[in-house]
Amino acid sequence: MSKLITLFLLATLFTSCHAQIPVTTIQLDIEPYTLSEWTSDRQGVANQFLDLIDKLLALKPPLPLRFAIPRWFDGISITRNGVTKYLSQFVQDRAHLMIMDYVNTAQRAINDAQDEIKYGSISGTKSVIGLETMQLPSEPTSTYYGKNASDLESDLQLIDSAFSLNRSSFEALCVHDWKNWKVFTANFTKPIGQLRRDLYVWDNSVILVEEVRKIFMDDLKILNGKLRRVYLEAEYLMYNSGVEFKVWSRSGASFRRFQLGINYKSC
Numbered sequence: 001m002s003k004l005i006t007l008f009l010l011a012t013l014f015t016s017c018h019a020q021i022p023v024t025t026i027q028l029d030i031e032p033y034t035l036s037e038w039t040s041d042r043q044g045v046a047n048q049f050l051d052l053i054d055k056l057l058a059l060k061p062p063l064p065l066r067f068a069i070p071r072w073f074d075g076i077s078i079t080r081n082g083v084t085k086y087l088s089q090f091v092q093d094r095a096h097l098m099i100m101d102y103v104n105t106a107q108r109a110i111n112d113a114q115d116e117i118k119y120g121s122i123s124g125t126k127s128v129i130g131l132e133t134m135q136l137p138s139e140p141t142s143t144y145y146g147k148n149a150s151d152l153e154s155d156l157q158l159i160d161s162a163f164s165l166n167r168s169s170f171e172a173l174c175v176h177d178w179k180n181w182k183v184f185t186a187n188f189t190k191p192i193g194q195l196r197r198d199l200y201v202w203d204n205s206v207i208l209v210e211e212v213r214k215i216f217m218d219d220l221k222i223l224n225g226k227l228r229r230v231y232l233e234a235e236y237l238m239y240n241s242g243v244e245f246k247v248w249s250r251s252g253a254s255f256r257r258f259q260l261g262i263n264y265k266s267c
């Protein structure tokens with residue numbers, strides 16, 4: 001796992017002013033449903049996706065793995081080795097989740113996440129629930145874009161309260177993504193509630209481009225005390241690091257994005 005450890009060191013260096021802050025999770029956003037075979041052979045592709053997860057786990061990653069899955073995986077029934085259950089459950093049996101709960105009301109977000117939160121108490125794995133702020137012209141109800149920052153804050157609070165008795169499987173809320181949330185909050189000038197949330201950064205220029213990194217670091221100062229964890233896009237680090245990327249992408253499922261989750265604390 002030396003390549004992965006190198007990545008952690010890079011990530012720690014990246015947050016060098018936060019040198020004591022551990023990288024706490026490896027998140028993968030693989031998106032098997034973006035393959036054309038998803039339509040023609042969903043069972044096959046879903047099983048390849050699970051095979052990939054099993055291969056990743058067999059590498060014994062030094063940190064817990066987390067998979068970003070869409071909210072509707074809990075409606076996709078899959079049979080694997082004679083066992084039939086929902087795809088979300090098969091993933092939860094193996095790893096933690098980032099539920100891309102991309103809807104635009106608290107009630108829908110709660111409804112969509114509750115099966116995963118419930119099942120997490122059986123599987124013993126945890127879910128982060130993520131909301132979207134990016135403009136999605138063809139799916140306007142999949143994002144808070146078009147609503148206002150106080151709508152988002154109050155809905156985050158409602159979702160958190162709805163699962164307040166389920167902390168063993170409900171880990172945190174998350175906002176996707178850094179740049180769009182920034183636009184959404186007029187450069188973070190709108191009030192941000194006390195609820196500490198995760199930030200799905202998504203934009204790899206935070207790692208690759210020095211000027212962007214500086215802006216990001218300045219934003220982290222503004223968000224001081226509001227964030228629990230940031231997910232840094234590490235796709236390019238993986239490309240550059242070679243070996244594991246090849247292993248991880250050999251399964252037949254498309255390999256989309258890879259993030260390192262870093263628990264955030266101010267300097």
Ligand SMILES: *[C@@H]1O[C@H](CO)[C@@H](O)[C@H](O)[C@H]1NC(C)=O
Nearest residue numbers: 114115117118119121165166
């Ligand atoms: C949350 O926990 C409460 C109390 O144990 C339980 O009644 C409820 O079903 C749980 N909700 C979910 C979605 O698991």
Ligand SMILES: *[C@@H]1O[C@H](CO)[C@@H](O)[C@H](O)[C@H]1NC(C)=O
Nearest residue numbers: 146147148149150151152190
């Ligand atoms: C935000 O939008 C809601 C309707 O979704 C409205 O009731 C509320 O007044 C707006 N708040 C602000 C601060 O603009």
Ligand SMILES: *[C@@H]1O[C@H](CO)[C@@H](O)[C@H](O)[C@H]1NC(C)=O
Nearest residue numbers: 182183184185186187188189
């Ligand atoms: C946010 O900051 C950018 C870059 O400094 C600026 O161009 C933009 O006008 C700002 N937006 C708001 C709403 O303040």
